[in-house]
Amino acid sequence: MxxxxxxxxxxxxxxxxxxxxxxxxxxxxxxxxxxxxxxxxxxxxxxxxxxxxxxxxxxxxxxxxxxxxxxxxxxxxxxxxxxxxxxxxxxxxxxxxxxxxxxxxxxxxxxxxxxxxxxxxxxxxxxxxDAPFPEIIGKSKVMQDVFYIMKMVAESNANVLITGESGTGKELIARAIHKKSLRSSKPFVIVDCTTIPENLLESELFGHEKGAFTGATERKTGLIELAHEGTVFLDEIGELPMFLQKKLLRFLQEREIQRIGSTHRIKIDVRVISATNRDLEKAVKEGTFREDLYWRLNVVRINLPPLRERKEDIPLLVNHFLTKFSKENNKPLPQLEQEVLEALINYDWPGNIRELANIIERAIVLSPSGVISIKYLPKKIQEKTGWPVKEESTLNLLEFEKSLILKALNSTGWNQTKAAEILGISRKQLRTKMKNHGLLSSPDED
Ligand SMILES: Nc1ncnc2c1ncn2[C@@H]1O[C@H](COP(=O)(O)OP(=O)(O)OP(=O)(O)O)[C@@H](O)[C@H]1O
Ligand SMILES: [Mg+2]
Incomplete structure (x- = not known):
């Protein structure tokens, strides 16, 4: 029993x-x-x-x-x-x-x-x-859906497009799909379309022969060729210049590459996973991204929701990063003071999981004892603790207003529109009051 x-x-x-x-x-x-x-x-x-x-x-x-x-x-x-x-x-x-x-x-x-x-x-x-990706933390419904698609797609050869705001885990997901696939013993090659200078990108992708252009003193194997039988991860695909979009499309159709300066075509077998934090549909409409390429890349779509839309994952992630960074910094696993988790849950995380990881690591490094208190969090997060310390009867009018606003915000998961409704004021009025009470770090923050 x-x-x-x-x-x-x-x-x-x-x-x-x-x-x-x-x-x-x-x-x-x-x-x-x-x-x-x-x-x-x-x-x-x-x-x-x-x-x-x-x-x-x-x-x-x-x-x-x-x-x-x-x-x-x-x-x-x-x-x-x-x-x-x-x-x-x-x-x-x-x-x-x-x-x-x-x-x-x-x-x-x-x-x-x-x-x-x-x-x-x-x-x-x-x-x-159902936990086939232990390195990826998340119990929320949206993440369970992501795991389900990942599992289904891992063993196939389908191209995958991962979208999501910066820091939501796009690269982590791409690596996990590769690791779970039949290609896992072959290379996983990253092409970052933003850090490679535009004039070098073509030769980085497809390679070149010796003497193909001035400065091509050696023959060079391109990244796509290096990924043969494995996976190529095209990061920030939204930044790929037009002329290379055409060449990439041709490669995806024919599955062959041609090094610059060569007439010889080489058969390449790779799965392509691409990622972007840009709105590719919009780019297609505006004519800055080829529609035919978009459809080739977007055979399976994984959209990673921002952290503020899966707050139930925050405690698990906090625990994960506490364990990870205390080990890395040779410190004992710290305790969290009560309001710390509350503030972390209330904060909106524009930088998503990367921002959370950085803030936990910083707090671990800064706190001298085994306890992380609220003062080791950045100011903008300190302000997110829910409840005023004083009894309501001892609050002055302004403090009372702030406590009401915080209550409304907390009860709606910091949804400003809903909180304004509860308080009986407009969203704009609420934002002005939030700003006056130091609850908005910048006027544009959402
Ligand atoms: N669900 C998760 N569980 C554990 N760690 C995560 C999770 N999601 C992201 N991370 C960690 O957060 C950091 C950022 O993730 P990653 O680099 O994959 O994001 P990204 O979406 O590629 O960001 P960007 O668009 O800025 O390149 C990494 O250190 C990653 O390991
Ligand atoms: Mg990335």
Missing amino acids: ANILYIDDEISALRAISAILKKEGYSVYTATTAEEGIEVLKKSPIDCILLDYRLPGMNGIDLLKWIRVSEISVPTIMLTAYGTIEKAVEAMKLGAHHYLIKPVDTELLVNVIKEAIEKSKGISKFEKI
Whole structure:
């Protein structure tokens, strides 16, 4: 039978509920503080956590955050007293399976526990089979969809076009597809269309013969030829000049290249993965990108959503980068102060995962002790912590306004339009107020 951890500082409740659960056949572990609960979690295989919200020291919400960052996938049921429904909602947002109001209806409690354990069994089984790309972090629905397409496409030879804002992981995805493909033992060659000077790009791509042009003192093998039997990754394909778009198209149609200055044609077998953060459809419409080439490259499309549209992945990514960079910098795995994760979740991440990685590494390097506190984050992120420290009754009018704005923003995942609706003002008015309260780092920030 399953193991349940029940954390509550109210001894009478602890006794009564434990007795009921034992009667149902569960093994019950108890703790009177969250800290004690964590010790139990580290040592014993727990299938479900029953958690009181109000605890001395770390409270129930803090523990939920800890569970989330630690990637422990134990379903948690939150218990709250009347009047703290708001906290229960917050708990659900942080991934609690369910919340129940005290005093609990025992029949309901038993059913909810059963359901939570059943559901989590299903999930963990699914995750085990379905994690073919362990180096790519993401549990959000959108990332699961991306993994599904990657898996389907990996063993085929289809060309793939990866689109997404800067720092969303386009190169990481391209490498992972190659690694998972039948070509994995052959080369993965990157062509960065922005860093190679335009006049060298053709010879970089296709190679040249000795004496083909002034300065061609040696024969040179092109990058496409180097990728033979493997994968060529055309990064920032949107920047490819027109005359090379035509040559690339010809290569994709005929699967042959001709080095500059040679009459000889060489058969090449490569899969092409291209990536861009530009709107290629728009470029096609404007006539700066060939439509026929666009269709050749875009056989399978993977669109990586920006990080702000998959905030549920932030805690996992934070944990991933904490582990990675503490190891690389020879530091012990740090703890996060409570508001740090909150601020990281609230921030909008225009630079996406690359920006998150940089900020975590910086915080690890800057913090002298094993604790990362909010002051080691950049100012623009520090400002994103959710709740004012003071009690509402001691706030002055301006502080009260700021706290209302923050509440509205937090309850809508920082969607300004929706927050303005809640506050009964226009989006423009909201933005002006946000700016006055230092909640917008630049007027153009979205
Ligand atoms: N899902 C993820 N899990 C773990 N690390 C990730 C993930 N996505 C991106 N990264 C990391 O973030 C950084 C940026 O990713 P990558 O270089 O692939 O982005 P990109 O989309 O190619 O960006 P750009 O358009 O600026 O070239 C890399 O260090 C990468 O390893
Ligand atoms: Mg890139």
